[in-house]
């Protein structure tokens with residue numbers, strides 16, 4: 001068996017040098033550090049920076065063999081050694097992909113074209129979960145925020161309310177059910193697909209399977225389930241679930257917001273792939289984003305990172321990135337199975353701004369922990385309310401500046417006095433109004449919310465995650481942690497249905513609740 005690391009990360013000289021460089025630097029509020037990539041601007045001015053940091057990053061990434069691993073990723077080598085397969089989502093957005101990828105891409109385009117020209121399917125119910133869900137939701141909300149001629153609904157959760165609401169009020173004869181599941185084994189998706197099939201049958205739709213398409217890496221299983229061959233779109237085991245937006249999984253977005261959206265997303269992502277491959281380390285946006293995140297997480301001890309998305313059309317970017325980052329980086333052993341002795345992937349959380357300002361920004365400004373923030377905003381809006389957009393931009397910049405600059409107690413005190421407060425009260429209130437400042441953040445500016453810009457943004461985060469995995473030494477392309485719960489749920493469900501279980505195998509609280517919830 002190959003051993004990947006002879007020295008653990010926390011003892012690696014290059015890691016120790018990076019740690020030192022971070023500790024001996026600070027955020028320079030007079031420094032402007034911008035990277036312009038694929039139309040996006042990444043402003044890293046509110047992160048620590050020094051020539052020593054730059055040098056340490058170069059040396060650390062050389063020690064971690066960035067060039068070799070990046071080529072492995074982008075050329076379809078075994079980038080996921082634990083599951084012994086490539087993680088080749090970048091192939092799906094190449095302008096000239098493998099013939100089998102091109103063929104499937106064309107099948108999707110042709111399906112969308114034919115369906116549109118027949119004005120077929122007024123309603124779409126997209127059934128899928130995790131990576132088979134969030135990307136499609138994100139793309140359709142981003143570009144269909146003002147509505148499209150087709151209704152689209154999403155059903156992910158096993159909660160029966162989800163499928164009930166997903167189907168309610170729709171005409172089954174004019175509804176296309178899209179079943180998206182890489183594995184075709186996911187309990188939620190299969191149960192919801194069964195309910196949708198029953199619904200079609202109950203409405204006496206002549207051939208209900210003609211109202212269903214499946215997108216999967218297991219076409220044979222979809223066929224055996226009943227989906228006709230011509231209604232099955234395939235992708236490949238080398239596409240990780242959380243990267244499947246780039247595959248035929250995006251078909252429902254094609255049907256609602258148009259094939260040009262899919263093409264635009266792909267070309268934006270491809271532009272970012274090229275940048276990631278070719279740009280020198282100091283100008284490489286995914287790399288610099290990753291290294292800032294690693295510094296904040298593993299060296300400065302921040303446990304989470306906030307996503308402040310100043311565009312309500314991008315609300316779904318938050319769960320999308322939560323899956324990308326937390327499923328990829330929520331690991332604590334390296335490729336050799338040894339514990340990683342520095343904190344790895346942080347919690348990622350957020351809400352669109354300005355809603356977030358009225359929900360949890362207080363905690364960001366004055367809470368004991370705080371968190372670095374990614375501010376994401378579009379320079380130009382697509383609505384006609386210019387004053388709204390001006391205010392939105394102002395809020396975004398203001399929150400970022402407040403986090404960085406803060407306010408001293410003395411400043412607050414003087415302001416209080418100037419506002420006519422008597423001295424003792426001015427002192428007390430100043431202590432409450434003081435903001436520590438010095439909080440790191442990134443600002444990512446999209447010129448406008450185009451499919452190209454969103455594609456580039458998603459690929460920026462994908463490659464950031466890859467680089468973090470490389471530095472920490474973990475495998476960002478598996479998700480073993482979610483398996484145990486799935487197995488236990490099967491056993492508990494059996495117990496709830498039939499009473500047959502060995503209650504000894506569960507802890508006393510679970511056993512108690514199995515008894516309580518058991519069906520008579």
Ligand SMILES: O=P(O)(O)OC[C@H]1O[C@](O)(CO)[C@@H](O)[C@@H]1O
Nearest residue numbers: 129130131132181182183186241
């Ligand atoms: O597409 P599938 O196979 O239904 O899986 C759905 C999701 O479940 C997960 O495997 C996690 O349980 C994700 O990685 C994936 O996106």
